[in-house]
Amino acid sequence: MKLTYLLLIVLLFGGCATKTLPPxxxxxxxxxxxxxxxxxxxxxxxxxxxxxxxxxxxSKNIIYKKGIEKNSYYFSKWYETPNEMLYNSILSLLQTxxxxxxxxxxxxxxxxxxxLSMDILEFAQKFSDGKSYVQIRVLFYIRDxxxxxxxxxxxxxxxxxxxxxxxxxxxxxxxxLKQLMQDFTIWLEQVLx
Numbered sequence: 245m246k247l248t249y250l251l252l253i254v255l256l257f258g259g260c261a262t263k264t265l266p267p268x269x270x271x272x273x274x275x276x277x278x279x280x281x282x283x284x285x286x287x288x289x290x291x292x293x294x295x296x297x298x299x300x301x302x303s304k305n306i307i308y309k310k311g312i313e314k315n316s317y318y319f320s321k322w323y324e325t326p327n328e329m330l331y332n333s334i335l336s337l338l339q340t341x342x343x344x345x346x347x348x349x350x351x352x353x354x355x356x357x358x359x360l361s362m363d364i365l366e367f368a369q370k371f372s373d374g375k376s377y378v379q380i381r382v383l384f385y386i387r388d389x390x391x392x393x394x395x396x397x398x399x400x401x402x403x404x405x406x407x408x409x410x411x412x413x414x415x416x417x418x419x420x421l422k423q424l425m426q427d428f429t430i431w432l433e434q435v436l437x
Contacts, residue, residue, distance in 0.1 A: 265319075271306070271414045272323040273421055275333055282337070282429050285436040287344035289356040292335045295327045295382075297364035302327050306410050308369040308376070320410030326367045330382070330421075334360070337425065343436065358394075358436065359387045369405065369413040376405040378416040380424055386435050395435045399424050 300307060302325050305316035322329070331350075338347040348356055366381035385396035401420040405412035 267319070269320050269410070270304075270323040271320065271410070273329050273333065274418045275336070276418070276422060280337065280341075280426060280429050282341035282343045283433055283437075284342055285344065285433065287357060287436045289346040289348060289358070290338065290344045290436070291348040291352055291356040291359040292331065292338065292350060293359055293361045294331050294350045295362035295364050297327055297367070301325075301364050301367050306369070306413060307367070308371065308413065310371040314368075317410045320414075326364060330362065330364065333421075333425070334362075334428075337429070343432065355389055357389055360432075361385050361387065366400075367417075369416070371408065374408075376408045376412065378403055378405060378413055378420055380417070380420045382424065384428060384431070386432075397428075397431045399427055 300314075303316075304322045304325055306320050306322060307314065307316050309315075324332075335347065335349060338344070344357070346356070348354075361384070363383040364381075365383060366379050369376055369378050380401045381399070383396065383398050385393050388394050401424045403416040403420040403423070405416040
């Protein structure tokens with residue numbers, strides 16, 4: 245009798261163990277905005293600081309919001325956090341274009357003429373009336389060598405998704421980031437000239 249129960253339990257749980265889950269798809273931003281050309285300024289050096297955000301944004305989850313509900317996709321993730329993607333993209337864009345004589349990463353120990361700081365306030369897909377859109381809100385600010393804020397600018401980009409899933413969100417994020425980077429570079433050139 246015990247053998248029959250044991251065999252029945254093994255068969256029940258054995259069937260559950262063979263079920264496979266789909267693989268997690270990882271996405272990153274398309275850095276097509278690297279083609280943006282910046283004009284070299286009189287700036288000697290600028291340090292790019294790592295973006296700050298809430299813990300929710302500082303994760304690899306692709307966040308979506310429906311009304312008051314917040315969630316993330318189970319089988320779709322960012323390859324890096326939005327903070328890492330934005331930091332690496334901006335650092336690369338500024339270094340490639342030589343907007344200043346020296347563009348320095350955050351871990352540089354010395355002083356620089358300016359530092360660029362960022363706060364990511366929103367990085368999510370939102371649903372409303374059966375449609376979805378992504379929203380990216382970032383606050384950029386420039387500090388002088390004494391740490392005083394000399395200029396700041398808030399950017400808010402909203403782009404409609406072609407599909408109400410993670411793929412549609414990633415494509416819309418790419419479009420929104422390209423728009424944000426174009427506006428950001430115009431602002432940065434004005435500030436550093």
